[in-house]
Amino acid sequence: MKRRIILIVLDSVGIGELPDAKDYGDVGSDTLGNISRAVGGIRLPNMENIGLGNITGIKNIVDVEQPTGAFGKCAELSIGKDTVTGHWEIAGSVLRKPLNTYPNGFPEDIIKEFENKIGRKIIGNKVASGTEIIKELGEEHIKTGYPIVYTSADSVFQIAAHEEIIPLEKLYKMCSIAREMFIGEKAIGRIIARPFIGKVGEFTRTPNRKDFALDPFDKTMLDYMKEKGLDVIAVGKIEDIYNKRGITEAVHIKNNMDGVDKTLEFMKKDNRGIIFTNLVEFDMLYGHRNDVQGYAQALMDFDNRMPEIISFMRDEDILILTADHGCDPTTVSTDHSREYIPVLIYGKRIKSGINIGIRKSYSDIGKTILHLLNVENDLYGESFANKIWNGIDYL
Known part of the structure; x- marks a missing residue:
């Protein structure tokens, strides 16, 4: 099977506070919505065409009548709101006990x-x-x-x-x-x-x-794919986040656009499995520095590359865009924020206009990816593959 997943994490592009945001001091956080409001409206036509503005509860983003892909959002089950926590949960490892933090410095x-x-x-x-x-x-x-x-x-x-x-x-x-x-x-x-x-x-x-x-505390989708003999290609800091576990090939990047370039280079090759990319500049350069204009421009810059990404997709390829947490640059805080993450799914075999709803966990993404790749697993989460797959062949 030549089916391949291109999973791109737009680091920190959250889309609205979670119900427990108050426990994290994040009431009112809405990274994407607040950025759009602050700059007088941001247009992201290529992601909007897939269904970004059609996600339930999203604010200040244009919705379209006929989305070309599937769309929805995920809540976070893990305790925390950082990069490791979010990425691990996407891959199926839910943290019930938070990792240690030191808000007053180290003892x-x-x-x-x-x-x-x-x-x-x-x-x-x-x-x-x-x-x-x-x-x-x-x-x-x-x-x-x-x-x-x-x-x-x-x-x-x-x-x-x-x-x-x-x-x-x-x-x-x-x-x-x-x-x-x-x-x-x-x-x-x-x-x-x-x-x-x-x-x-x-x-x-x-x-x-x-x-x-650290090594993830549980077996992740990456482990399952590697064991199945699939390619697990890490672009950006993905290799570091999973401590190289489950990775078959990796490359680090200089910035978001370099990350897109490296992703495209792998897409041109004859591989199967997953190309897993993290674009960190949204978070590192703009979210943490409360640079609203810079964040907005970075979003538009990425959206402008979407046609190029889509042009390199094979018939069986599936593109998934998501995030790992929020980092709202419009708030006083410079820290991450506890938010829902968007999920956009696109491909020739993906049903258009399907709303996958509000998922209970980020790990539904990993569960779905393994389902789409026909990899048996005991991963935490609920697959939405049957909702989005447009084909008569077995998933």
Whole structure:
């Protein structure tokens, strides 16, 4: 079977607060809807044609009379609202216990242990924006050689270092040491290397970021596909999010458009299974920095590439667009937001105009993908493949 899934995660493009948003301080969050409202209406004609504006409850996006694809949205069952939590649930691993976060910085005993293991002091140890903390502490870092440690509302331990002060190899080694520390009861989703370059007042982060993740706690759709002998191709930070588990081939990217380019390169090849892409700039450059105009432009830039993506689809290919959480740039918060995620499905064999409704879990996506690929599994979730598949052959 040559059927193939192209799954693209538009990182942080949530479409409205979940019923429990108040528990996360996210009442009123609606990443896509609020961006459109704030800029006086955003047109995304190619995603709208598939059915983006027809999703139940979506705001400020144009709906069309005859969508060319299927559409709906998913609620999140997992406790949390970060990248790892969202992606793991999409792939069928639901977190009933949240990963640890440190909203007041890391405890002294943890910092002391880390300093002892790396053989030097650290600076920072607080919740901060990555770009702001290197402005604040970059000069001290250069003078002392001490790495900058910081976190966010996510389950992350981040280490920033100037590439000329702490070479990448040493920075990655520090991250590996931290990764070994933050397991079990102290489990953190990701240890992230955040290298930067430049002079004081002109620091810029480099593309040499590297994430050190945990293995998913459950078997995921990626594991099932790999075991079946299918291609599991990871574009962007997908490889890091799943700690390389279930991946057969991977490539990292420089930005959203590079991510689209790399996806297209894989689509041109003779593979079968899944091409799984994460486009992180929506979240990293615009959501966390509350850059409404930048976020809106990035959405339009991606939408402009949609005809190109569709032109490379084979007859049996299925395109799925979704997200992993929200990150509403119109709110005071710079953190992720607890939101529904959109689901758009397109392909020659996909029924047009089908509303898959409001799904109970992100994991319905993974369950559906395995159903479409005829991969037997015990994955959590409920497949909607029978609702959308337009064919008489067996799914």
